[in-house]
Amino acid sequence: MATISLEKLTKSFGSNTVVHGIDLDIADGEFVVLVGPSGCGKSTTLRMIAGLEDISAGAVRIGGEIVNDREPKQRNIAMVFQNYAIYPHLTVAQNIGFGLYTARLDKAEKQKRIEAAARTLDLEELLKRRPSQLSGGQRQRVAIGRAMVRDPVAFLFDEPLSNLDAQLRGQMRVEIKRLHQRLKSTIVYVTHDQVEAMTMADRIVVMRDGYILQVGTPTEIYESPADVFTARFIGSPAMNMLKATGSDGGLAVAGAASPVAARQAARGQMLVGVRAHDLVAGAAPQEGGLTLNGVVNTIEPLGAETLVHLTVGDTEVTATAPGKSALAVGQTISASAAPGSLYLFDAQSEKSLGRA
Amino acid sequence: MAESVSARSTGAAPTGRVGSRLTLHQRRVVWAWGFLALPILFYGWIRFYPTLYAFWLSFTDWDLMRPAQFIGLENYQRLFADPVFLKVFGNTFEYLLIGMPISLVLSFVIAYYLDRVRVLHGFIRALYFLPFLTTAAALAWVWRWFYQPVPVGVINGLLSHLHIPAQPFLRTPAQALPAITVTGIWAGLGFQIIIFMAGLRAIPATYYEAARIDGLGEWAILRKITLPLLRPTTIFLVVFSSIGFLRIFDSVFNMTHNDPGGPLNSTKPLVLLIYQTAFSSYDMGYAAAQTVVLFVILLVISLLQLFLLRDR
Structure with a gap:
């Protein structure tokens, strides 16, 4: 587990700046939700932490070390994607095992870890199935399983529940929150859904147009919004x-x-x-x-x-x-x-x- | 009440239109068969009937002059004892076994890297596709010219620049078939590249991003993700390209124009042999038997594709 710090983090595509030098400190084991409307730079920020997007200026620190020039793998983070990114040609067990692809473990040890992750996520019965035989919620659990087996220092979630129907979303919300309570891992979670932000976060980061508008606990954000945008964005109805x-x-x-x-x-x-x-x-x-x-x-x-x-x-x-x-x-x-x-x-x- | 009764009675009256007496389902069936009838008749007449007729002809000694006489399996016995047929049969598979793998690997490599090129992407893609749009005969004649000895042939010109001895290419049995295969590969490349690129584009980018986060290298991603996910595309192209090389005709016919299939039958494919047997020797029954052999080979390959592509 580790802390994550963003220092004047900036992302530009040509002359178009989408993240404007944001600062954020995420404590070890904290569940932080980046929330904002589409195009606010939250996903880009997450992808810069993951190493999938180059950093234009500023720095990302993981566990105190600057990781700007490190490959995603070297940062030892795990990421869960909106469309799950689990491979249709592999079984559930193989998909979860993919997280251990480069791990220097023998077969038995890998198998043990896969089974442990499957047990945690209630996937034991499904290990031999292929993704096409799974429901949306099960697929998302497989994706989380693949992230878990590696024992990463932090989990990054990129709108993981957006492809699920409303009922399943509510269920998975609780499951992810429980998982966090059990694993006590650092989680950075991106969503445009303020309900997810309010219900899951230790701290919410409200973003808009590439700037951070406010950082605070769900109660702080709800009770003392810093501006009109945050006030209207958090809470339903607006x-x-x-x-x-x-x-x-x-x-x-x-x-x-x-x-x-x-x-x-x-x-x-x-x-x-x-x-x-x-x-x-x-x-x-x-x-x-x-x-x-x-x-x-x-x-x-x-x-x-x-x-x-x-x-x-x-x-x-x-x-x-x-x-x-x-x-x-x-x-x-x-x-x-x-x-x-x-x-x-x-x-x-x-x-x-x-x-x- | 009275109105609805009268409406119902008109509907059932014999003077009502035909359509109104059928149920919705029956009407749909009539429409569907109506649309299907035209292609069925067309294909039946110009495809299935001649195919079946060729099967029948392969058991006869028809030579256009006298009426066809049934001679049983005589044509097939003659076929498998005929050294020219066996040579041609071998040639055909040589085209297939050289042309298909090379064209597939080449088109995949080009598609794989072209997919990453941003500069002039459309222009480069169009260049690769151009040969596919060109008439096969014209292509063959251009390549024939390429293979000529100096000072006409550009390839030998290049070789002499590099101080490599001139090669005979189409003039020797040893080099003629590979030389023609190159033309075949080149002609089909554009199409295969386009199909491969469409297949590559259909793989979601997050698959690659997830793999990068899991720490896979470029080669591992290609082997573990890209190639398995590209399997349907690859199988389609294997079959498509196989059928293309098994039916190779126009490039051979045009590039060896003075002695089609020569020198010494070294480049003659099955289709060219069929053509010559039928329209030079007028040995229709024998040509039909050769056609049936080709048909069986193509059928087996197509069935193999269906088997490999079945949903598991």
Whole structure:
């Protein structure tokens, strides 16, 4: 196991820079998730750590040593790919054994390791099968098995669950997390799915356009997003953003019935964010809280709760209501959020101004 | 209610169109056979009927003049006692055994490296493909000219530059067949390169990346990943190229124009022998027997391909 450090790591394709000198320290045994929309540079960063992509500037350290010019093999990392990259012409056992291709072990020792990995991943029954006879989840487990047998210093996952259906994805999420708890290995995991990031990560790294926007634990990212992008990207449904003006009398939020209590610092043009789960349809307005009046335009019942899409003035707002609510489209209702549940952002820079 | 009853009765009335009386399934079957009928008739008439007729002719002594008479296996007995046929039979396999492996290895190596070339990729690929688009006869005549003695032949010209004695090439039984095989290889190369490159491109890049992370070298990747995954492409090309060399005719006929198949029958392939037996000697029955032998060889190779390509 080892630490991984990125120092001013940069990747350019010609004049097009896709990763802009990012810094990141990953502790030994940590599960770090790089998350961001497609094209944010997260996969490129992972491939630079793996050694599949040349580094344009900066450095990658694994276990304290700079590995920029080392072949992937010499870095002793393992990687799991989105399309599994397991070979159709080999059996499951041979595919897992491929990870030991260059290992100087005798046959019996290799066999023992393959069986141990298969046992960990519940693949023992399938060792003689070919990939075409396996389900998507089983294939992904074979790919993880191939990564495991070598005892690498770190695992790199490149969107490993994107090819699976929603149910299987949830299942594999738990399996990978358990695997990490058992192996206690360093994991760098790339995904565009914020649910995977929130559920699996020790620390989340939010990326956009080749920059790191924020690094923090899932709770930190969720509770104190650094900017509007992170606030809207993490959490589902996406956070509502409302225009507001701060003055001595509090925050005048567009569409709100009354001003919202805010700290003295909140002045001028800003954006107020409120999560759908904090904005409850039909709840009693609270002193200093946010209350919006709007027309219901869509209702999405989810069973435990119902998402209510409201038209408030010229903006769309998503609120929640209890599971069995008798709301109707076209109805005018009010939705309220408690004081302290709001997120404030500067209207110009879109940076966080704290909570209110 | 009344409306639906009347609608149903019209549908069943004898005045209704034929199509409306058939079920959806029956209508589909009629359409399918309608489309299939034309090619079936066409192939039946110009392919299957002549093939079967050739089988029949191989048991007769037809010579275009007199009506065909059944003579049993006499043609086949004559065939396997005929030194020219045995020589030609050997020649045919010599074309196959020299031409097929060399053309396959060569086209794979070129495709493998061309796949990595970014500069002028399309242009180079087009250059390799060009011979495939050219008329075989024209190719043969150009190569015939290449093989001439100095001062006409460029190859001998090059050899004399390098102070290597001039070679007779097409003029000697020892060198003529390999010299013609080279033309055959060159003519088919472009097609095989294109097919190999398509096969190489179809292998996902992550297979190679995963192998690099597992520490495989270039050679190990080629042996363990590229070649096994390229197996269907390779088998197809082995069969395609084998059939091509077993049927070699036009390059031989054109390159040895003064004495087709010469010198001393040393370059004569089966197809050329069939042509001469049929259209120079007018010994149709005997030619048909030779054709049947060629047919059986090609059939065996095609069946072998199906066997090797079956899904496991």
